[in-house]
Amino acid sequence: MRDISKLTASRRAFMGLAAGGLALAAGSGAAKAQRVSTRARIVILGAGAGGAAIANRLMDRLDGAEITIVDGRSEHWYQPGFTLVAAGLRPASYAVSGTGDWLPRGINWVQEHAAELDPESNVVTTTGGQRLEYDYLIVSTGLVLDWDAIEGFDLSLVGPEHGISAHYAGPDYAETSWRALDRFTDEGGVGMFGRPATEMKCAGAPVKICFLGEDIATTKGNRGKCDFVYNAQAPNLFGVPVIHHRVRQIMDERDITYRYSHVLKAIDPGAKTATYATPDGDVTDNWDFINVVPPQRAPQVIRDSGLSWADRWTDQGWIEVDMQTLRHARYPNVFGIGDINGVPKGKTAASVKFHLPVVEDHLVSEIAGREGTRMYDGYTSCPLITRVGRAMLVEFDYQDNLTPSFPGIIAPLEELWISWLMKEVALKATYNAMLRGRA
Helix, strand or coil: CCCHHHHHHHHHHHHHHHHHHHHHHHHCCCCCCCCEECCCEEEEECCCHHHHHHHHHHHHHEECCEEEEECCCCEEECHHHHHHHHCCCCCHHHHEEEHHHHCCCCCEEECCCEEEEECCCCEEEECCCCEEECCEEEECCCCEECHHHCECCCHHHCECCCCEECHHHCHHHHHHHHHHHHHHHHHCEEEEEECCCCCCCCCCHHHHHHHHHHHHHHHHCCHHHEEEEEECCCCCCCCCHHHHHHHHHHHHHCCCEEECCCEEEEEECCCCEEEEECCCCCEEEECCEEECCCCEECCHHHHCCCCECCCCCCCCCCECECCCCCEECCCCCEEECHHHECCCCCCCHHHHHHHHHHHHHHHHHHHCCCCCCCCCCCCEEEEEEEECCEEEEEEECCCCCECCCCCCCCCCCCCEHHHHHHHHHHHHHHHHHHHCCCC
């Protein structure tokens, strides 16, 4: 039996950490930096996590600025919750709120999408034909999911009838994906998991849903009927070597088959086959359940704008920002936040949290006539769920160094319930505080 006194002490320690962290996030506006007077016109593309958060921060810092945010979406999606929905642990509504709920008063919200972007003339044209001139542009559009790149796939196929999961597609699809996973872990068969070869948001999420599926089958007593296969897009299971080795160890312990350099290119829903590109040519496998995660790219309007890298990620279109200042290399009045940035790491909500003070500092400092000093070191965090009630809180930087927030308290490579609670309890509250500009 577990030592109850140690467990109670651990719970108290966690709640103290969580309470302290959330209080810090909520109270970070108490000692506000001096406001700067300006008539600058600032346009923010995208009202997701990065766009809403920087809008709130700039409204607090700038007096007199004309801040416009461009986004036609009425819903805000809490994307870190999609895996929980797809594992049957939360309803779709857990990940949905209103876009307008997070935007500050006094901002100009254009409820359209950007149709054209001209960084030479400092103009954004919207799908409704509005022409928005700017002095500074912040690109926080996020990315798009290229479902068409998977031959034979269509979102209408998601669900238990075809045994197809696509939890990246949105809250409702994540909930439908759970019904497919639930049936598979009841009936058994071969389950296929994997990730695309492109850069992607939360690269650990495909591993998480594989681990959760295996744990759910085990809990149901059906593990012997289920084969789990994880198809890695590269010669590793995770880009950070020490995390790769730990994930491989866990997969070995739990009899999860893993294959390297297997990239999904096509499915046949009728025959229930999947075709993977490999260094030795295409291979085709049968499945009873498959979790489809498509290639991910910059929105077309960004790729057509001239902001993308010309010699890197040319098939994906991420914008050419300095990896430390997040300022565009060729257009110094343009900044990037979040998934859209062409940097070696940083497509997670946790990374957005660390992008924000850097962009705020450099933009406000320039308006105030001084040099910004904040730098982004590539910080990325992934609460890597390994089973229901257990996770590893892995945090790392550009150099693949582990950068734990709670050294000596939360061991980053151990499967801990306290790391699970960081995902379950603290993360969404911290995320919401970030949207308000307070974290």
